[in-house]
Amino acid sequence: MxxxxxxxxxxxxxxxxxxxxxxxxxxxxxxxxxxxxxxxxxxxxxxxxxxxxxxxxxxxxxxxxxxxxxxxxxxxxxxxxxxxxxxSLRMGSKIGGHFVTGHIDGVGCLVEAVATATSWEIRFGLPTGMDEQWHSKIGRYLVSKGSIAVNGISLTIAECAPDGSWFSAAVIPHTYDSTNLSSLRSGNLVNLESDILGKYVDQLISHRLPGKHQPAEISLSFLTDNGYV
Missing domain, CATH: 2.40.30.20 (Elongation Factor Tu (Ef-tu); domain 3)
Structure with a gap:
C-alpha cells in the first residue's frame, strides 16, 4: 500500500x-x-x-x-x-495523498500541460487504439474533486469528460518539478490507478442493484431500502 x-x-x-x-x-x-x-x-x-x-x-x-x-x-x-x-506505507505514517495499491487499472496519455500563474493544468486522456476496458476500469471512476494515481502520483481530479474519456488536474509547482510529470511530452503514456474506495463502493452498490448490471435511480428511498441510510 x-x-x-x-x-x-x-x-x-x-x-x-x-x-x-x-x-x-x-x-x-x-x-x-x-x-x-x-x-x-x-x-x-x-x-x-x-x-x-x-x-x-x-x-x-x-x-x-x-x-x-x-x-x-x-x-x-x-x-x-x-x-x-x-x-510502501508504514503503520503510523502520515497519509498525505490517498490509498494507492500499486495495481494499475489502465494506461492513459498526456494530452497537454499548460503553465498558469500558480500551477500546471494537465490533461490526460485515452491513448489512440487503447480503448479496451477504459470505461469500466478508468472512466466510470472519474469524479470531479476525486482522487486518481498517475504514474504513482496522487492527484485530485479538477475536471472530467461526461463520458469519462479524459480528466484534468491542477498540479502545484513542487509536485510538477519533483516528479516525472515535468519530463512528460504530449502523447507519452502514463499508468493510471483508480481510487480503491470508489471501486469498493461501486462493487457494493452493483451487487444490490435490481437485475444484473441494470441501472437504478439513486434516491433517498433507494439508499434506505438497501441499507445505506
Missing part, C-alpha cells in the same frame, strides 16, 4: 526479459534505500514491484508478463524518461 507521494526519481533499465534495474537519481537515494530489504515493495511509476536485489543506489525487481502487458513498463519508448519511486 502506498499514498501517492513520490519520494524520489529513478532511471530504469532492462536487465533481462522481465527484470529491471532501477537506479535512483540524485543525492537523496537514502530515502529509498536506507532501510530497504529483500522482499519489500516499491512503487515504480505506480506499479508495485518486489525488491529482489539491493544495489548501492537502487535495486532490481522482476515484472510479470501481465504487468508488462498492462503498464508502461512494457513500453518504455512511449513513457517518461524517469520513473517515480515510493516505498
Amino acid at each position: 502506498f499514498t501517492g507521494l513520490v519520494e524520489s526519481l529513478g532511471l530504469i533499465e532492462s536487465s533481462g526479459e522481465d527484470s529491471f534495474e532501477v537506479s535512483i537519481v540524485g543525492h537523496n537515494h537514502d530515502v529509498i534505500t536506507a532501510d530497504l530489504t529483500i522482499g519489500d515493495s516499491v512503487a515504480v511509476d505506480g506499479v508495485c514491484l518486489t525488491v529482489e536485489t539491493i544495489l548501492d543506489q537502487g535495486f532490481i525487481a522482476t515484472a510479470s508478463p501481465e504487468t508488462l502487458a498492462k503498464t508502461t513498463l512494457g513500453d518504455r519508448d512511449r513513457a517518461a524518461k524517469y520513473v517515480n519511486l515510493e516505498t
Whole structure:
C-alpha cells in the first residue's frame, strides 16, 4: 500500500526479459534505500514491484508478463524518461495523498500541460487504439474533486469528460518539478490507478442493484431500502 507521494526519481533499465534495474537519481537515494530489504515493495511509476536485489543506489525487481502487458513498463519508448519511486506505507505514517495499491487499472496519455500563474493544468486522456476496458476500469471512476494515481502520483481530479474519456488536474509547482510529470511530452503514456474506495463502493452498490448490471435511480428511498441510510 502506498499514498501517492513520490519520494524520489529513478532511471530504469532492462536487465533481462522481465527484470529491471532501477537506479535512483540524485543525492537523496537514502530515502529509498536506507532501510530497504529483500522482499519489500516499491512503487515504480505506480506499479508495485518486489525488491529482489539491493544495489548501492537502487535495486532490481522482476515484472510479470501481465504487468508488462498492462503498464508502461512494457513500453518504455512511449513513457517518461524517469520513473517515480515510493516505498510502501508504514503503520503510523502520515497519509498525505490517498490509498494507492500499486495495481494499475489502465494506461492513459498526456494530452497537454499548460503553465498558469500558480500551477500546471494537465490533461490526460485515452491513448489512440487503447480503448479496451477504459470505461469500466478508468472512466466510470472519474469524479470531479476525486482522487486518481498517475504514474504513482496522487492527484485530485479538477475536471472530467461526461463520458469519462479524459480528466484534468491542477498540479502545484513542487509536485510538477519533483516528479516525472515535468519530463512528460504530449502523447507519452502514463499508468493510471483508480481510487480503491470508489471501486469498493461501486462493487457494493452493483451487487444490490435490481437485475444484473441494470441501472437504478439513486434516491433517498433507494439508499434506505438497501441499507445505506
